Amino acid sequence: MKKIRFNRSQLCIPYAVFLVLFVIAPLFVIVYYAFTNGEGNFTFANFVGFFSSTNTLGTLLYSFLLSIVTTLVCLIIAYPTAYILARSNFKKKYVLLLLFILPMWINFTLRITALKEILSVIEGNLAAYPFFNSVIGMTFDFLPFMILPLYTSLLKLDNSLLEAAADLGGNKFTVFLRITLPLSIPGIVSGVTMVLLPSMTNYVVLDMLYNSTYIMGSLIGSYFSAYDWNNGSMISLVLLIIIFLVTLVTNRFSDKDTNSRGAVL
Amino acid sequence: MKKIFRIGWLVIVLAFIYVPILVLAVYSFTDASIVGGGINSFSFENYINLFKNEELRNMIFGTLLLALICAAISTVLATFGAIGTFYSKRLPKALINSANQVPVVNADIVTGFSVCILLIVILRVDKDTFIPLGIGHIVLTAPFVYLSILPKLKQMDNSLYEAALDLGATPAQALFKVVIPQLIPGILSGFMLAVTLSLDDYFITTYTKPSTFDTISTYVVNATKGSQTEIKTALWALSTLIFVIVIAIVIGMNLLSGKKKGAKNDKI
Structure with missing residues (x-):
């Protein structure tokens, strides 16, 4: 019996080796490069440079602002949408949901191309309102990733709880605030993580819309083009720490069913 | 009345998601070189270019x-x-x-x-x-x-x-x-x-x-x-093509899983 289990667990060795070599090792490499200079000597200069330059700090703040606004806009659009879809008595609401998340499977650069053409017709020069257009572009790109987890968590909502709350005298607003909203927090958290981090790093959306970028991701892009691996790693490490902190917070609310991108298939 | 609001909201969100893609799809079948520009005639030129x-x-x-x-x-x-x-x-x-x-x-x-x-x-x-x-x-x-x-x-x-x-x-x-x-x-x-x-x-x-x-x-x-205008407009065709393929796959998978579910229910 023991021997059989031993055999089966051996199957994971190739994957474990793969993860160590190409997922874990690269992280250590990033840390090493972030704390060394071009000659390979230990230094804090990369971080000092980052946190003492108004330029890079401005980029960091701008990324935070952009991703927070994008996330809020996505949430404001996605929550009612998911709510209506999940609570409707439409027989095939799953099909209706598919309509809203189908763009997930279309290449995002092609979708942004389409958006750019339309926005250019409406606004003319897109570079005139960079922040506004960035939010629109990111929202257009990430909205389906917000709708899906919200829908999943709202669908699981127990109707009898809502009825009980109403019977006990709660008006519609109270019922929503004290029952629906708290119970959909896993979906909100999962949707927020799906939007927050990409909108800090996906500089291609901005680059395509108005040929300019000011977010954290674009710093990595420009250091990559300049073959500056040390500073690129430093930015990656800053992002990794942000991601780690966000994950730490969101793990407390995690709900496995609502996770993972494009999991509908 | 309330129902109208709900449907209206869904329609607005769908419009936000799909209008750009659909407008591009329409333009991909024309000889226009910019969206919003004049359309002289319909053509499959972009689709031919895509494969040529x-x-x-x-x-x-x-x-x-x-x-x-x-x-x-x-x-x-x-x-x-x-x-x-x-x-x-x-x-x-x-x-x-x-x-x-x-x-x-x-x-x-x-x-x-x-x-x-x-x-x-x-x-x-x-x-x-x-x-x-x-x-x-x-x-x-x-x-x-x-x-x-x-x-x-x-x-x-x-x-x-x-x-x-x-x-x-x-x-x-x-x-x-x-x-x-x-x-x-x-x-x-x-x-x-x-x-x-x-x-x-x-x-x-x-x-x-x-x-x-x-x-x-x-x-x-x-x-x-x-x-390069020719490449740009050919990509509109590509976008439309991928859109259609994705819809087809989603519908196909849905029909397939629907059938499977039906079969399971029959057994029970």
């Missing part, structure tokens, strides 16, 4: 080939990985699960950049061998395959494997004839997810690809900066 232009054709098939090969390798790797991990002791299980979570929560750009540094800068692997690109895409996709197989493993009846062994099957036979067939839905959806993730990727590709090779994402980004 060698650069575009190679780019599209290259992207598809990369996605299919990487998704296949990811699926094999992650399937055995998931089965093995599921039956491992607590510590290795926890370690592999956490390591698997890294590319899932990490920003793609960091994943791509770190793989690029390790393979291209430190190990000096030649970009033109496609090895960094392939590994990058497997790093991106395999963890998602792993995650889509895990729930199927949890649902699986464990005693079936033991029964197969008791009845004289070798562990390999039991694995391939009993365990894996039960995981097929998870493996298939994992594979599909891997294909779509690979097709959609921009960042990992940019940091690891050979300089002469382009996927749809990197090609489109470069093309939007270029001034």
Whole structure:
């Protein structure tokens, strides 16, 4: 019996080796490069440079602002949408949901191309309102990733709880605030993580819309083009720490069913 | 009245999502060179260019080939990985699960950049061998395959494997004839997810690809900066084509799963 289990667990060795070599090792490499200079000597200069330059700090703040606004806009659009879809008595609401998340499977650069053409017709020069257009572009790109987890968590909502709350005298607003909203927090958290981090790093959306970028991701892009691996790693490490902190917070609310991108298939 | 508001809201959101894609689709069937510009006549020129232009054709098939090969390798790797991990002791299980979570929560750009540094800068692997690109895409996709197989493993009846062994099957036979067939839905959806993730990727590709090779994402980004009208409008056709294919696949899968569900109900 023991021997059989031993055999089966051996199957994971190739994957474990793969993860160590190409997922874990690269992280250590990033840390090493972030704390060394071009000659390979230990230094804090990369971080000092980052946190003492108004330029890079401005980029960091701008990324935070952009991703927070994008996330809020996505949430404001996605929550009612998911709510209506999940609570409707439409027989095939799953099909209706598919309509809203189908763009997930279309290449995002092609979708942004389409958006750019339309926005250019409406606004003319897109570079005139960079922040506004960035939010629109990111929202257009990430909205389906917000709708899906919200829908999943709202669908699981127990109707009898809502009825009980109403019977006990709660008006519609109270019922929503004290029952629906708290119970959909896993979906909100999962949707927020799906939007927050990409909108800090996906500089291609901005680059395509108005040929300019000011977010954290674009710093990595420009250091990559300049073959500056040390500073690129430093930015990656800053992002990794942000991601780690966000994950730490969101793990407390995690709900496995609502996770993972494009999991509908 | 309330119902009208609800439907109205859904329609507005759908319009936001689809108007750009649909307008582009309409323009892809015309000879217009800018959206909003005048349309003289309808034409299939863009669609013909899409397949006539060698650069575009190679780019599209290259992207598809990369996605299919990487998704296949990811699926094999992650399937055995998931089965093995599921039956491992607590510590290795926890370690592999956490390591698997890294590319899932990490920003793609960091994943791509770190793989690029390790393979291209430190190990000096030649970009033109496609090895960094392939590994990058497997790093991106395999963890998602792993995650889509895990729930199927949890649902699986464990005693079936033991029964197969008791009845004289070798562990390999039991694995391939009993365990894996039960995981097929998870493996298939994992594979599909891997294909779509690979097709959609921009960042990992940019940091690891050979300089002469382009996927749809990197090609489109470069093309939007270029001034070649013919390429630009051919990409409208590509966008429309992909839109139609995605709709067809979604409808197809839906019909298929609907049928399966029906069959199951019949049995009961």
